[in-house]
Amino acid sequence: MLKGILLNSENYQPGLSIDCVIFGFHDNQLKVLLIKTPYENKWSLPGGFVPLNQDIDTAAVTVLNERTGMQGIFLRQFATFGRVKRNDQHFGNAVLDYFKIPEEAGKWFTQRFVTIGYYALVDFLKAVPQKGNNQEIIEWIDHKEVPELILDHKEILDKALDTLRTELNLMPVGYNLLPEKFTIPELQKLYETILDKKLDRRNFLRKITNIGILNKLDEKKSNVAHKAPNLYTFDKEKYEEVLKNGLNQGW
Amino acid sequence: MLKGILLNSENYQPGLSIDCVIFGFHDNQLKVLLIKTPYENKWSLPGGFVPLNQDIDTAAVTVLNERTGMQGIFLRQFATFGRVKRNDQHFGNAVLDYFKIPEEAGKWFTQRFVTIGYYALVDFLKAVPQKGNNQEIIEWIDHKEVPELILDHKEILDKALDTLRTELNLMPVGYNLLPEKFTIPELQKLYETILDKKLDRRNFLRKITNIGILNKLDEKKSNVAHKAPNLYTFDKEKYEEVLKNGLNQGW
DNA sequence: GTACATTGCGTCAAAATAACACACATGATA
DNA sequence: TATCATGTGTGTTATTTTGACGCAATGTAC
CATH class of the missing domain: 3.90.79.10 (Nucleoside Triphosphate Pyrophosphohydrolase)
Structure with missing residues (x-):
C-alpha cells in the first residue's frame, strides 16, 4: 500500500x-x-x-x-x-x-x-x-x-x-472507550488510568452521576468476584450535549 | 516579500x-x-x-x-x-x-x-x-x-x-495582553471580552487574587474618572508556574 | 457642597468537595 | 457452615468554593 x-x-x-x-x-x-x-x-x-x-x-x-x-x-x-x-x-x-x-x-x-x-x-x-x-x-x-x-x-x-x-476536565470520556454496558468502577479505572492518579470511589460516583450522562440499569454485572456491581449505559443524548457545551466552565 | x-x-x-x-x-x-x-x-x-x-x-x-x-x-x-x-x-x-x-x-x-x-x-x-x-x-x-x-x-x-x-479555564491570561501595570477592573474587562460574558466584580476579584499570581502595588491609577483603582503587576514566577501546572484540575 | 459612578471590602446562604464510616454481597478459606 | 478478604453501594460531616448581594470610600462633574 x-x-x-x-x-x-x-x-x-x-x-x-x-x-x-x-x-x-x-x-x-x-x-x-x-x-x-x-x-x-x-x-x-x-x-x-x-x-x-x-x-x-x-x-x-x-x-x-x-x-x-x-x-x-x-x-x-x-x-x-x-x-x-x-x-x-x-x-x-x-x-x-x-x-x-x-x-x-x-x-x-x-x-x-x-x-x-x-x-x-x-x-x-x-x-x-x-x-x-x-x-x-x-x-x-x-x-x-x-x-x-x-x-x-x-x-x-x-x-x-x-x-x-x-x-478530561472539559468533556466526558468513556462513551467511546467502554463497552455499551459498564460499571462505575470500570469507568473510574479509566479515569484513573488516563490521569495516572487514584480517585476516591465515593466522591467519584457522586461527581460522575451529577453530570447527568449516566443511565443506571436494573442489572448487575455477572460472573464477578465479590459484590456484583451495577451496570450503566451512557445517555447518548445528554452525553453529546455535555460534549458540545463542556464541563466545568470555570468562569 | x-x-x-x-x-x-x-x-x-x-x-x-x-x-x-x-x-x-x-x-x-x-x-x-x-x-x-x-x-x-x-x-x-x-x-x-x-x-x-x-x-x-x-x-x-x-x-x-x-x-x-x-x-x-x-x-x-x-x-x-x-x-x-x-x-x-x-x-x-x-x-x-x-x-x-x-x-x-x-x-x-x-x-x-x-x-x-x-x-x-x-x-x-x-x-x-x-x-x-x-x-x-x-x-x-x-x-x-x-x-x-x-x-x-x-x-x-x-x-x-x-x-x-x-x-482561559486552564491557564491564566493577561500577562501578555496587558501593560505591565494594570487594574483589576481592566483585567476583568479582558476576561469579559474574551468570554463575551459579564462577571461579578466582587467575585472576580476574589477568584483572581486567590490564584496567587498578582502583586498589589502601593500605587493607584491616575487621571481617571471616579475612584482611582489600585495598580497590580503579575508575579511572573508564580504566573509561569500556574501556566505550566494548569488551573482547575477538575478531577 | 451634592449627585453620581466606580472601586474596595465584607457578608451569607447554597453548592461543591474532601475525607471518612458502615453495611452488603460474593468467592475463598477454614 | 462460619469466617474472612475484597470490592461494592450508600450515607455523613466538616471544609472550601461559589453566587448573589450590601455598603462605605473615593474620585469627577456640577
Whole structure:
C-alpha cells in the first residue's frame, strides 16, 4: 500500500502526513494501537498520507477505518509536528531499500515531512486491528509499556495523552472507550488510568452521576468476584450535549 | 516579500502555510491584527510560509516578529486547517496577476495548501504593526467588527478565539495582553471580552487574587474618572508556574 | 457642597468537595 | 457452615468554593 503511494506520489499532498494515536481500554489498562513495520526494527503509530482530493480530517478517518475496521469513531486533531529534524534520513532510506525503490523515484518520500496528529478513542473489543500488509505486525500495547518508536512518534503519543488528560476536565470520556454496558468502577479505572492518579470511589460516583450522562440499569454485572456491581449505559443524548457545551466552565 | 518567496519556492515546504491570529487588548476591546492585501479587496490574517530549514514553530515566530516587531511573544499552535476546498483558485490567481507571475511559474502557489494556525497574545501598546510592503494595510480591528476575510480565515479566527476561551479555564491570561501595570477592573474587562460574558466584580476579584499570581502595588491609577483603582503587576514566577501546572484540575 | 459612578471590602446562604464510616454481597478459606 | 478478604453501594460531616448581594470610600462633574 505504501509502495503504491510512493509510485503515485503526485496524487498526494507533498511533505504532509497523518499520524493517529488510537487509544483503547482493556484489563484496566490504556492501550495504544501500534504497528511494527518490516522496514525497521521499531514500532510506529499508524499513519498515512493526504490524497490531494481529500480533506485532512477525511484522510485521518481513512487511516482509522483501515486500521480498526470501525466506523464513527471519536477522532480529534490535537497538534501538528514540524520540526526540521523530526525527519530522519535513515528511516526514509530504510523504507526505500525495503521496497527497492531507487533514490530518485523515492525523493517524494525522503523530503521533509510535517505530520498532523489525531487521537482516537475506540472500543477495544469492537476494534479489529488490520495489517497494512503481511509483513506488518499491528498490536494493542499498554501505554506504560510502549517500546521505542520511530522518528518523533513517542513525542506525538505523549502529546496525545497529555491532550486527552486535559480534555478530561472539559468533556466526558468513556462513551467511546467502554463497552455499551459498564460499571462505575470500570469507568473510574479509566479515569484513573488516563490521569495516572487514584480517585476516591465515593466522591467519584457522586461527581460522575451529577453530570447527568449516566443511565443506571436494573442489572448487575455477572460472573464477578465479590459484590456484583451495577451496570450503566451512557445517555447518548445528554452525553453529546455535555460534549458540545463542556464541563466545568470555570468562569 | 511574497514575490521573493514565489520566485524561490523550492526553498519552502510545498503546500504548507502558517496563519497567525494576533490578539491585542485596547479600549476594553479585543483586537485582531489584520492585513488588507493589495491583491484582493479583502482582509486576511498575517501569515507566511515554512522555509525548508525552519521548524514550523520558528516560522510562526518569524511571522509574528515581522508583523509586530516584538520578541518573546506568547504564541501557541491551536489547529491545522486542511479542507480541500479551503483553497480558492480565484485568490491564488489574483495574487499571481498582481505580481505578474506567469501561471507555470506560480504553480507552487496555486497548489492545494494546508495551513497551521497559531494564535498570539501581545501587548497592544508595545506592538508596532509592520507592513509587508507599501501596498499593504495592516491594522488592529475589533474582533466584533472583523470584515469579510479571504479563504477560510474567518473560520481560523473563530477557532482561535474559541481555543483562547477554553484555555482561559486552564491557564491564566493577561500577562501578555496587558501593560505591565494594570487594574483589576481592566483585567476583568479582558476576561469579559474574551468570554463575551459579564462577571461579578466582587467575585472576580476574589477568584483572581486567590490564584496567587498578582502583586498589589502601593500605587493607584491616575487621571481617571471616579475612584482611582489600585495598580497590580503579575508575579511572573508564580504566573509561569500556574501556566505550566494548569488551573482547575477538575478531577 | 451634592449627585453620581466606580472601586474596595465584607457578608451569607447554597453548592461543591474532601475525607471518612458502615453495611452488603460474593468467592475463598477454614 | 462460619469466617474472612475484597470490592461494592450508600450515607455523613466538616471544609472550601461559589453566587448573589450590601455598603462605605473615593474620585469627577456640577
